[in-house]
Amino acid sequence: MKALKITAILLSLAISNLPSGQSDHLIAPEGFDRPVSGNPQGEVKEFMYPSQTVGVDRKANIYLPPNYNPNQAYPVLYLLHGIGGDEREWLDQGTPHVIMDNLYASNKAKPMIIVLPNGRAMKNDRAEGDIFGAEPVKAFTTFEDDLLKDLIPFIEKNYKVKPGVENRAVAGLSMGGGQSMNFGLGNPEHFAWIGAFSPAPNTKKGDALLSKPDVTKSNLKLLFLSCGDKDNLINVTTGAHEFLTEKGIPHSYRILPNHYHDFKYWKNELYFFAQLVFK
Numbered sequence: 001m002k003a004l005k006i007t008a009i010l011l012s013l014a015i016s017n018l019p020s021g022q023s024d025h026l027i028a029p030e031g032f033d034r035p036v037s038g039n040p041q042g043e044v045k046e047f048m049y050p051s052q053t054v055g056v057d058r059k060a061n062i063y064l065p066p067n068y069n070p071n072q073a074y075p076v077l078y079l080l081h082g083i084g085g086d087e088r089e090w091l092d093q094g095t096p097h098v099i100m101d102n103l104y105a106s107n108k109a110k111p112m113i114i115v116l117p118n119g120r121a122m123k124n125d126r127a128e129g130d131i132f133g134a135e136p137v138k139a140f141t142t143f144e145d146d147l148l149k150d151l152i153p154f155i156e157k158n159y160k161v162k163p164g165v166e167n168r169a170v171a172g173l174s175m176g177g178g179q180s181m182n183f184g185l186g187n188p189e190h191f192a193w194i195g196a197f198s199p200a201p202n203t204k205k206g207d208a209l210l211s212k213p214d215v216t217k218s219n220l221k222l223l224f225l226s227c228g229d230k231d232n233l234i235n236v237t238t239g240a241h242e243f244l245t246e247k248g249i250p251h252s253y254r255i256l257p258n259h260y261h262d263f264k265y266w267k268n269e270l271y272f273f274a275q276l277v278f279k
């Protein structure tokens with residue numbers, strides 16, 4: 001637990017009123033998400049993997065960092081979307097590839113592979129019809145098996161991946177934030193880095209969230225828990241923060257002033273999480 005680099009920090013909501021410069025740790029700099037000509041670019045590719053869990057081949061995307069070397073081993077971040085999204089949501093609206101290219105150009109992130117799966121583990125995994133219905137919502141739970149038993153083994157067979165729990169991260173927005181909390185804290189032998197950006201009510205509560213507290217305490221490197229103060233789902237984040245504090249699980253707790261449940265906020269959080277993960 002001492003290895004945790006970030007302990008629980010309570011960030012003042014008044015920070016937005018401070019002179020500029022003093023919220024640099026909360027708000028990404030202008031242009032962080034805009035392509036810069038001349039910056040080396042990573043590569044985004046779509047791929048299919050066989051899923052025993054769902055019984056079909058499933059679509060996902062992968063981002064390889066600039067100057068990717070297939071003979072070198074990389075840590076892997078699994079980056080998860082929200083209830084209305086799919087394996088393209090982050091790419092189309094959050095441009096993680098641009099954010100990462102820019103971070104690499106200024107040497108601010110560890111070289112890593114980012115996998116962008118579809119977290120709705122069912123045969124028709126398109127975000128259509130009643131996305132809040134029982135069946136599609138349950139599919140976000142089913143994805144735990146798809147991730148651990150199908151996707152991760154596929155990635156580790158097809159790419160050179162650094163071994164060990166300290167080289168695997170899971171992060172996501174909203175439903176994907178809830179999945180990251182549930183899967184990360186539920187499988188501390190598999191994930192040492194967790195990012196939850198405005199986690200949704202699918203986030204488990206109480207001991208169901210923290211089923212292996214001792215393993216979590218020894219393996220966890222970073223739990224980055226965050227929400228915008230104007231987000232209607234903020235109670236999920238504050239509730240998890242209180243519970244984790246009570247249980248002695250160190251975490252970075254960020255409440256962003258004047259931020260909502262949207263990609264402006266999620267992109268900002270990816271910018272900060274990406275600079276901490278695997279360091």
Ligand code: FER
Binds near residue numbers: 081082137175200
């Ligand atoms: C809910 C409210 C919001 C819920 C999920 C969400 C499963 C997800 C929002 C998102 O992913 O943006 O009650 O229940």
